[in-house]
Amino acid sequence: MATKNTMRLDRLMTLLGEGTRAQVKDMVRAGRVTVEGAPVRDSGMQVDAEHAQVRLDGRLLAYKAVRHVMLNKPQGTLTAARDKRQRTVMDLLPPMYAAMGCMPAGRLDKDTEGLLIITSDGQLAHRIISPKKDVTKVYFARVDGVLHEEDIAAFAAGLHIDDSDGTFDARPAGLTILSTDGASSEVRVRVSEGKYHQVKRMLSSRGAPVTYLKRERIGALALDPALAPGQWRELTDEEVALLEQEDDHA
């Protein structure tokens, strides 16, 4: 059954990022806004946000109750809904996303870059985050030092981590050594859980502290290479379906 999501026209247009409430009022007064094809004069009129045909200068404004964003999180930004002092990932998006209830699905460290999903769909967020769902996350890392076959085997067997942040037994994980110059190396790590500083701690435990970390993939969804750090876009329906499907760990 279709549910109604009724709100004031000026609130709807503000949520959609078309301007402040005062600007929207002016647009309406100027006759630039139509609802169901008819010009409106009252910016306070109630509209069905999801189904009404609202146009600005003839352009149809599309409201979606559920929004999903792919962000290439830049270094130096907190993964949090808000923070009094520091810039958060939500500050990189137009305010309508926060107003629509979007939140980061999971957390990347402040100095970690890469794929972060921000969504208003709590169930989808749960799928991405919950260790029970066993969704693979793939990271690219630069580390000090050199890793060897025995490190790959130790990752595959499941590392026991015991450091200043605490103790845990990591699930079996994937380690691929991409390159090394003898002093530092580039590696790819695949994990299916998200303990505090997990990838950094796993690599440090093998004598290879991380100097750069980027998340490249969540399940079957890869970071769009066209997005520079700090850039974002909404997910396509196909990409949402990739996140909703069971992870085949390919």
Ligand code: URA
């Ligand atoms: N593992 C880490 O150590 N940091 C991250 O940000 C993500 C995974």
